[in-house]
Amino acid sequence: MITRLHLGSLAIAVVLSVLAIGxxxxxxxxxxxxxxxxxxxxEESRPRAPTAxxxxxxxxxxxxxxxxxDLPAVLAQLDSGRYSDDQRDALFERDFEGKWFVVEGRVTxxxxxxxxxxxxxxxxxxxxxxxxxxxxxxxxxxEVGTTGRYxxxxxxxxxxxxxxxxxxxxxxxx
Amino acid sequence: MLLGGLTxxxxxxxxxxxxxxxxxxxxxxxxxxxxxxxxxxxxxxPSWWIGSAPAALWLLSGLxxxxxxxxxxAPRGARLWMGALIVAAFAGELGQLAFVPGTFxxxxxxxxxxxxxxxLALARGTTQAPCPETFR
Numbered sequence: 001m002i003t004r005l006h007l008g009s010l011a012i013a014v015v016l017s018v019l020a021i022g023x024x025x026x027x028x029x030x031x032x033x034x035x036x037x038x039x040x041x042x043e044e045s046r047p048r049a050p051t052a053x054x055x056x057x058x059x060x061x062x063x064x065x066x067x068x069x070d071l072p073a074v075l076a077q078l079d080s081g082r083y084s085d086d087q088r089d090a091l092f093e094r095d096f097e098g099k100w101f102v103v104e105g106r107v108t109x110x111x112x113x114x115x116x117x118x119x120x121x122x123x124x125x126x127x128x129x130x131x132x133x134x135x136x137x138x139x140x141x142x143e144v145g146t147t148g149r150y151x152x153x154x155x156x157x158x159x160x161x162x163x164x165x166x167x168x169x170x171x172x173x174x
Numbered sequence: 175m176l177l178g179g180l181t182x183x184x185x186x187x188x189x190x191x192x193x194x195x196x197x198x199x200x201x202x203x204x205x206x207x208x209x210x211x212x213x214x215x216x217x218x219x220p221s222w223w224i225g226s227a228p229a230a231l232w233l234l235s236g237l238x239x240x241x242x243x244x245x246x247x248a249p250r251g252a253r254l255w256m257g258a259l260i261v262a263a264f265a266g267e268l269g270q271l272a273f274v275p276g277t278f279x280x281x282x283x284x285x286x287x288x289x290x291x292x293x294l295a296l297a298r299g300t301t302q303a304p305c306p307e308t309f310r
Binding site for chain 2: 005006008009012013016019020021022023024025109110111112113116117120138139140142143144145
């Protein structure tokens, strides 16, 4: 009897394992994208009743035009090796933190962090960047492996896998 | 489990391995139809639900299945399997910080901890007082 119960438990464990494996993102790096055959149902195809009440996308500040620069150039400057970590942090704080930049890259991940939706971009020469969008967006409209272009406020200079270079208040450009 | 599965099916990006399986099984047209239906609804679940609820429902379903199989949480075998499942759930979430594919989210972990705690509290509450007939 006990053995039968253990066998039943093992069967449950197998089913749960299969489901857990199925929830793994197959193309976390954006390579070998398997989603190309799956249509995305964009925001336009979703008839939302309260469209008028949707919050408008944040507007660029009036002085953003002067400062908007492509991110790789900015990060190349920070990563040039000319600065110590302390100098780099100070430079970031002085010249880049809170400023608006354009970031373009391949979408490697779409998800939520602390309840806020984000898009992770792999930017050539700059590693991974997380773009958090304050206005709600349809996760299904952003496909892994496609190119995304955003403008956002450079909020945090991260390093490593967990803390990517982060943007807040980003706006999707295309 | 059904609720978590539907959330995945309707609202998660199709880059998940699950969708390759559907494709291989020839279920893609059916899944696309379901996703199109979901996209047409004017209501969409909140992002925290889409992101965190399926993992919690997965854990809850597993615990409930073990409790049903063993007739409660009290038997040693049930505790063993339930404990292993809880450890696997937490390890899977924490492992996303290092080697497990995916993005670690503390909310996912918190929701899983709460799910396990609530389930065990309820299970304890329902099985703590033994039925008098047991001792006859």
